[in-house]
Amino acid sequence: MLKLTRRSDNHLFKVLAVFGFCVALCVDFFRGFEYVILQVDGRNDYVTQAEEMLRGWSYMLSNPNPLGHGIGFSFLIALTFLISNSTSFVIMKILLAICHGTSAYLIARIGFQIGLKKPFWVLASVLYAIDPFILFSVSDITTEPIVTLFVLYWAFLFLRVMKGGNLDNLHILLFSLSGFYSVFARPNSILPFAMIATFILYKWIKARVNKVVLSFSVSIFLSLLIVYEFILTKLYAGFVFLSPAGGYNAEVMCSKVFVPQYLGFISQAENTRINNWVYGATKSGEIFANQEVYNIPAANQELWKLGIKSCLAQPLESLGVLLIKPFALWRPYVVYGAYSPTVFFASLLLWVPLTIAAIYFLTRRNLNPIQSQLRNYFLIMAISFTISLELTPTQIRHRVAFAEPFYWLFFVWSASVLLNFLVKKRRMANISIKF
Numbered sequence: 475m476l477k478l479t480r481r482s483d484n485h486l487f488k489v490l491a492v493f494g495f496c497v498a499l500c501v502d503f504f505r506g507f508e509y510v511i512l513q514v515d516g517r518n519d520y521v522t523q524a525e526e527m528l529r530g531w532s533y534m535l536s537n538p539n540p541l542g543h544g545i546g547f548s549f550l551i552a553l554t555f556l557i558s559n560s561t562s563f564v565i566m567k568i569l570l571a572i573c574h575g576t577s578a579y580l581i582a583r584i585g586f587q588i589g590l591k592k593p594f595w596v597l598a599s600v601l602y603a604i605d606p607f608i609l610f611s612v613s614d615i616t617t618e619p620i621v622t623l624f625v626l627y628w629a630f631l632f633l634r635v636m637k638g639g640n641l642d643n644l645h646i647l648l649f650s651l652s653g654f655y656s657v658f659a660r661p662n663s664i665l666p667f668a669m670i671a672t673f674i675l676y677k678w679i680k681a682r683v684n685k686v687v688l689s690f691s692v693s694i695f696l697s698l699l700i701v702y703e704f705i706l707t708k709l710y711a712g713f714v715f716l717s718p719a720g721g722y723n724a725e726v727m728c729s730k731v732f733v734p735q736y737l738g739f740i741s742q743a744e745n746t747r748i749n750n751w752v753y754g755a756t757k758s759g760e761i762f763a764n765q766e767v768y769n770i771p772a773a774n775q776e777l778w779k780l781g782i783k784s785c786l787a788q789p790l791e792s793l794g795v796l797l798i799k800p801f802a803l804w805r806p807y808v809v810y811g812a813y814s815p816t817v818f819f820a821s822l823l824l825w826v827p828l829t830i831a832a833i834y835f836l837t838r839r840n841l842n843p844i845q846s847q848l849r850n851y852f853l854i855m856a857i858s859f860t861i862s863l864e865l866t867p868t869q870i871r872h873r874v875a876f877a878e879p880f881y882w883l884f885f886v887w888s889a890s891v892l893l894n895f896l897v898k899k900r901r902m903a904n905i906s907i908k909f
Contacts, residue, residue, distance in 0.1 A: 486596065487582050494578030494603035498571035501613045507564045510615045520615060523548035528555055538710050538770055544717050546658030547617045563615060573619040574612045578603045580626040581879055587633050588845045590887060598886040605882070607821070607874050617659050618875035624656050624663075625876055628670055629851050635677045636847040643687045649674070650695040658702060661716035662866065666858040673854065712771030721777030723866045725756060728785035728792035732867050736795075736802035738809045745811040752867070800860050803873045804829075828881040835884035845887075852880050 502509075510518050523539055527548060554565040578599045585595025602608065611618035631649055634641055653671060656663040678688055707713050714720070726732070734740040735748055761773045785792040806825035810818045835841075836849055859876050 483586065483592070486592075487579050487586075490582045490596065490599040490603070491575045491579035493575070493600070495571050495575030497603045498574040498609065498612045499568070501609045502567045502571065505613045507567050508562065509613065510563060518615060519543055520548050520551060520617075524551035524555060525561070527552040534709060539718075543719060544657070544659050544661040546655055547620070547660070550659070551615065566615060567613070570612050570615075570619045573623045574603070574608075577619070577623050577626050577879060580623070580630050581883060584626065584630055584633065584848070585883055585886070587630070587637075588848055588883070588887070589842055590883075590890060594886045594890045597889075598882045601886070602879050602882045605824075605878060607824070608878055611871060611875065616871075618871060620659060621656065621663065621875040622879055624652050625666075625855060626879055627652060628667075628674075628855075629848065629880075632670060632674060632851045633844060633847055635674050635681075636850075637844055638681070641683075643684065646678070646683065646687050646691045647694065650691040651698075654695050654698045654702075657699065657716065661720070662862040664716065665862040666855050669854050669858040670851070710770040712769065714771050714774050718770050718774045720865070721774035721781070722756060724781030725777045725784070726752065726867060727781050727865055728788075728795050729867075730791060730795055733795060733798060735809055735812070735867075736798045738802070738805050738807055740809060740811040742811045745809060796864055799864055803860060803863060803870070804877075805870070808870055828878070828885055831885040831888040832877075832881050834888050848880075848883075852877075 510521060512518055519539075520543060523543065523545060526534055526537065526539065527545075550569075551566055554563075554569070555561055558565050581602050582595050582599040585598045590598070608618075608622070628649070631641065631645060649671075653667045656667055675688070675692070703713075703716075706716075710718060731748055731751060734744060740748075756777075761776050806822065806829040808818055808821045813821075835845075836853070841849060855876065859872070863872055
């Protein structure tokens with residue numbers, strides 16, 4: 475009977491994965507498979523970098539992107555262009571839909587692991603799959619669906635490892651590969667991955683996991699990272715750590731101009747003004763103009779110095795900005811003025827209950843051991859993500875990609891606790907009536 479139930483659960487996990495995939499495809503169909511959000515300058519940096527890659531290595535050497543993102547996601551887009559022999563986003567959108575479906579599958583598996591009853595882990599997976607704010611990113615060309623998939627996959631492995639369960643060697647290798655690609659696509663994910671990898675590797679060593687496999691897994695990550703840095707050094711004719719965008723972000727790291735956006739209440743006109751200001755504020759053009767030889771690493775270092783100097787010039791003001799940034803990341807509503815009033819109030823209606831449920835789960839003392847490990851994982855990742863995003867002008871979409879899947883798990887767990895309480899209260903009332 476137990477085997478039959480487990481087989482039935484495995485089938486249901488797969489059904490939920492297909493459901494998440496189909497939901498994403500439906501949104502793509504109605505929104506348009508070629509839809510992509512453009513910046514103020516009419517471009518999408520990831521797509522622009524992908525198109526530059528298609529022109530070949532020689533072109534990239536002659537025209538390096540000075541403020542480029544991590545090139546991993548652009549590289550994936552370029553591969554889909556090569557496969558389709560076009561600049562269509564259809565293959566890319568299908569890949570992101572697969573990520574969404576796999577994430578729905580992992581939420582169900584994690585819900586099962588932490589002891590939720592079947593109706594509740596099914597509900598968590600379904601609610602995640604139809605979450606409009608998550609689907610907003612899935613139907614665009616962004617790294618968020620991949621980030622969501624990886625943090626859920628790492629959570630799944632973390633719970634298995636902390637529970638003392640055995641892992642296939644393939645999972646040990648996939649952990650390193652997913653960690654590298656997360657850094658390859660989004661360089662600021664290196665701190666969260668390093669933090670969680672420290673705990674997992676310690677547990678694996680303690681559990682006497684095959685040392686050859688473990689060493690090979692770590693070697694793969696380090697080797698790929700070294701190769702990536704070598705390519706960047708060749709591309710930019712000098713050393714930059716993971717991406718030259720670090721200097722650009724550092725330049726506006728402590729800027730108080732973003733504070734109205736961080737607080738989330740701002741007019742549409744003011745929001746547009748701030749977004750336009752960012753493109754004109756950078757000193758990169760001036761720095762490049764003063765160079766005798768076009769040198770991106772040197773410009774990156776100069777921008778870092780300007781950013782640090784700006785922060786130190788007004789230390790109390792800068793500290794205030796840095797303290798507001800975590801609120802900008804975790805506030806339970808989108809920026810009023812960046813979206814329509816409908817979207818703003820929808821975010822309040824959805825995110826306030828989810829945030830309350832998350833706080834309730836994270837502050838409980840009566841969690842079972844595996845639930846406590848999920849809390850530990852979430853807090854480790856939440857702290858490291860928050861620190862890593864202090865460098866950038868923080869946006870709520872980063873929080874949605876990382877935390878919202880876990881919010882749904884916390885929400886259905888809280889609902890299950892409430893339901894159990896009401897059932898017990900009703901039983902007690904019935905017993906009292908009989909007596």
